[in-house]
Amino acid sequence: MLLHFYKMNGAGNDFVVVDNRDLSLSLTKDQIEHLCDRHRGVGADGLLAVEPAENGADFKFRYYNADGGEAEMCGNGARCFGRFTAALMEGEPERVTFETIAGTLAAELVEDDIRIAMSEPKDLNLDTGVEIPGLEGTLRFINTGVPHVVVFVADLPGTEAVRHGAAIRYNKGFAPAGTNANFATVLAPGHIAIRTYERGVEDETLACGTGMVACALMHHLLDGAPSPIKVDVKGGDTLEIGFEKTGETTFTNVTLTGPGDFVFEGDIEI
Numbered sequence: 151m152l153l154h155f156y157k158m159n160g161a162g163n164d165f166v167v168v169d170n171r172d173l174s175l176s177l178t179k180d181q182i183e184h185l186c187d188r189h190r191g192v193g194a195d196g197l198l199a200v201e202p203a204e205n206g207a208d209f210k211f212r213y214y215n216a217d218g219g220e221a222e223m224c225g226n227g228a229r230c231f232g233r234f235t236a237a238l239m240e241g242e243p244e245r246v247t248f249e250t251i252a253g254t255l256a257a258e259l260v261e262d263d264i265r266i267a268m269s270e271p272k273d274l275n276l277d278t279g280v281e282i283p284g285l286e287g288t289l290r291f292i293n294t295g296v297p298h299v300v301v302f303v304a305d306l307p308g309t310e311a312v313r314h315g316a317a318i319r320y321n322k323g324f325a326p327a328g329t330n331a332n333f334a335t336v337l338a339p340g341h342i343a344i345r346t347y348e349r350g351v352e353d354e355t356l357a358c359g360t361g362m363v364a365c366a367l368m369h370h371l372l373d374g375a376p377s378p379i380k381v382d383v384k385g386g387d388t389l390e391i392g393f394e395k396t397g398e399t400t401f402t403n404v405t406l407t408g409p410g411d412f413v414f415e416g417d418i419e420i
């Protein structure tokens with residue numbers, strides 16, 4: 151079967167996008183893994199499928215990691231999804247809503263960028279007590295749509311993000327779901343840099359949107375940095391996280407603003 155696809159990226163986190171509004175596609179785990187394969191397929195960190203909404207939003211958002219497993223949400227993917235679905239709608243509106251496993255989200259086109267109104271963070275734990283041999287720093291946890299560990303480190307470029315990331319991702323303290331793992335450093339108050347090891351890609355990616363939100367909120371909780379917080383990512387972009395505090399450790403109106411770009415489209419035999 152010949153599949154028509156689009157290739158997009160958000161700050162270097164890249165995606166195959168398929169339009170499944172008519173629900174004619176039912177991709178298997180192996181097919182998704184093949185499409186995301188950088189040597190034998192299109193190549194991507196994950197796959198986004200546009201499906202019809204079930205609960206009154208404009209669309210339904212489905213996200214699959216490069217290993218073919220479905221995840222609840224993807225921040226960079228959500229911006230690409232917003233850009234892609236706005237173009238499908240009559241009059242190309244500046245705001246699109248979509249249902250995800252993590253809740254209904256909105257994407258707003260803001261000049262050249264896209265701003266996602268994220269789900270409310272949950273499961274905050276400022277000290278998980280988990281220790282990783284050779285890694286200094288407290289492992290903190292928050293779910294910003296998907297699970298994230300955040301560790302503030304002194305030497306970000308020198309941190310072995312893949313080795314330590316994999317050790318965190320598979321640590322029994324985060325089983326059975328596993329977790330994404332972020333390493334962060336404060337560049338200046340309100341400005342951090344991060345690196346992320348992603349579950350389901352099983353590697354460091356150039357950016358992770360839900361990871362940026364997790365690290366920015368931790369920076370606020372630990373250092374009191376006010377909203378918005380700037381986040382530099384490995385791919386070279388700087389994105390912005392906004393939030394409002396509702397309690398000691400609770401937040402609302404969490405936003406993620408950054409790019410979501412088309413790269414190319416094509417057909418592939420699957």
Ligand SMILES: N[C@@H](CCC[C@H](N)C(=O)O)C(=O)O
Nearest residue numbers: 221224225226296358359360
């Ligand atoms: N790249 C993403 C997160 C995608 C899901 C993640 N790998 C998981 O399995 O939790 C982002 O930009 O948020």
